[in-house]
Amino acid sequence: MRRTTTCLLAACVLLLAGWVWAPAASACSCVGGTTAEHVERADVVFSGRLLSREVAGGSSSSDPALHVFAVETVWKGTAASEQGVVSAASGASCGLELDGDGPFLVFATTAPDLPTGQLAAGLCGGTARLAADLTSEVAAATGRGPEEPGPGAVGTDLVGGPSGWAVWVGAVVATLTVAALAVTGELRRRRAPGCAHRAPGYRR
Template identity: 45%
Template sequence: MRRLLAAGAATLLSAFIVFANPGSACACSCAEQTEAEAFEAADAVFAGTLTRRDGGGFPLGSPDDPATLEFEVDDVYKGDIAEVQGLLTSGSEASCGWDPPVGEDYLVFAYLEGGKLNVGFCGGSRALDERSPEFDAEAVAPVAGEAGLAKTELWPFGVAGALLVAATGAGWWFLRRRHLKRIQ
């Protein structure tokens, strides 16, 4: 019975080590820039409401796993932005990811990387408030439709769970079989 408990504890410890990997540590440091400089450096600038955040970070990912931010866009100042626009960001602020609260309005400065729009902590994006943007550009309406949205895939969680259950069952069966042979 002790061996069975030890095997169960070892399985749980192994699962914890595999799924709770904190990843590597890094820090984000930003260079000072004005809003006009951020506008010039950005590939796209728009104002909109953050409606959803998917992916990135714990419990089963690395802090460097990308997250998708989904915005309902009101005004576009630069670039081709859809009415519902998705952007990628790093999964943690330590890796310069941007993690604003969902449901609030933002002025977003995005850049192209690998053919996809990204946003980061250092890009100049900020909550919309009473002050007007500090760059000289006229707002236009967004392009109709959706762009850059990620689909949440849950199958990796199911596969990981099934493998964990199978490994636990195999360990129990093996130990039980050894125990029964010793009794005979």
């Protein structure tokens, strides 16, 4: 049992290590999706022009990049007149790749680890330059017309987050910790005395 457990843990370490040390520049691969699917997966959908883009760090394609949009219309969820949207710095890490100031149709999500009101978006989420046919598809998917954005600026301050390296290391440590606890629990269970007891006077 111990030898089998050791081999399994070693295999997990090698597999996770391969993920950690994988080339950072490997291309992002997006699975195609319809506009309706992008709308369904997004928490917020809005159109607007890109006001600014700022990258924290800049040494890795996965460093956070903050995009601040002047929101014109909101199709799903809520967004402020100036709305911050964070993504990876490069398309190699599935970050937004926007040419010019737009206008763009942005499909964004919320996340508990982001600053209050800030949204997240990525290369594969459907964000694209605004076009009439795309707007019609969004209207059909949401079943409502465009609404005005909320007042003020929300999530427009760039907060430096952990690099992709730190995230992967944290994931490895957490995964190995869970695996070790599971194995320890299994060993203790197997070593525990049996629960079945013979009744008095029992004979084989």
